[in-house]
Structure formats: structure tokens, C-alpha cells
Amino acid sequence: MDFITNAEAVELGLNKEKVNKILERVYNLAIEKALCNLPELLNHLSKRQAHLQGLYTKFFAEHPQYVEQKAKVAEAIQSLELLNPGDTPEQIFEKLPKKLRDFALVSKEVKVTPVDLAKLNESVNGVL
Numbered sequence: 002m003d004f005i006t007n008a009e010a011v012e013l014g015l016n017k018e019k020v021n022k023i024l025e026r027v028y029n030l031a032i033e034k035a036l037c038n039l040p041e042l043l044n045h046l047s048k049r050q051a052h053l054q055g056l057y058t059k060f061f062a063e064h065p066q067y068v069e070q071k072a073k074v075a076e077a078i079q080s081l082e083l084l085n086p087g088d089t090p091e092q093i094f095e096k097l098p099k100k101l102r103d104f105a106l107v108s109k110e111v112k113v114t115p116v117d118l119a120k121l122n123e124s125v126n127g128v129l
Contacts, residue, residue: 002028056094064098077101 003017004024010017061068077100081093088096 004028053090056090060094060097064101067101070101073101073104077104 002021002025004021005013005015005017007017010020060074067074074097077097078093081088081096081100085093085096
């Protein structure tokens with residue numbers, strides 16, 4: 002495997018083959034180290050996912066009115082995570098009902114007016 006080119010080796014005054022062998026050993030050791038840490042990482046991620054699934058299950062059990070609105074719940078969670086980056090999942094789920102009520106209030110205030118695209122004046126509005 003070539004990590005540096007002939008031109009780079011000449012420019013740096015190095016032996017390309019020796020440098021590539023050293024870099025290949027470093028590369029292989031890094032991959033080995035990463036693979037050794039993989040089981041621990043996967044264990045952590047699966048435990049976290051199980052914990053989050055428990056929070057979702059508890060939330061929907063306590064707030065069955067949102068079961069059919071899972072996309073809106075996910076949107077509210079993302080919004081809360083962005084606004085509160087240091088919060089734990091438990092803190093996010095505590096704030097979730099209020100955020101969903103706020104979403105509902107905003108959506109009630111938004112007026113949607115249908116637009117007849119055939120009647121748009123392209124000289125004023127541009128071409129779609």
C-alpha cells in the first residue's frame with residue numbers, strides 16, 4: 002500500500018519504500034486497535050438504544066394521544082436536543098409534552114392558503 006508518492010518522497014528526501022512500510026505498520030495497528038474496541042462500543046450503543054426505547058415506551062404509555070403522531074414526536078425531540086445539547090435523554094423526555102403542546106399551538110395559528118399554480122403570473126413570481 003502506498004501512502005506517499007515518489008514525488009513526495011523525493012521532495013522530502015525520504016526512501017519511499019521504507020516510509021510506506023512504516024506507515025503501513027501504523028495503519029494496521031490503528032485498525033487492530035479500532036477493531037479491539039468495537040465490541041465495547043457496540044455493547045454501549047445497544048444498551049443506550051434499549052434505554053431510549055424504554056423512554057419512548059414509557060412516554061407513549063403516559064401520553065397515548067401522541068401514538069399516531071410519532072413523526073411529530075421525533076421532530077420535537079430533535080428540536081429539544083438542539084436547544085438543550087447538554088440535557089440527558091430523561092431531561093429531554095421530561096420537556097417533551099410541553100414542546101408538543103407548543104407545536105400544536107403554532108400549527109393552529111398557521112393559516113394555509115391553497116395556491117392555484119396555473120394562475121401564477123410567471124413574470125412576477127418566476128418559473129416553477
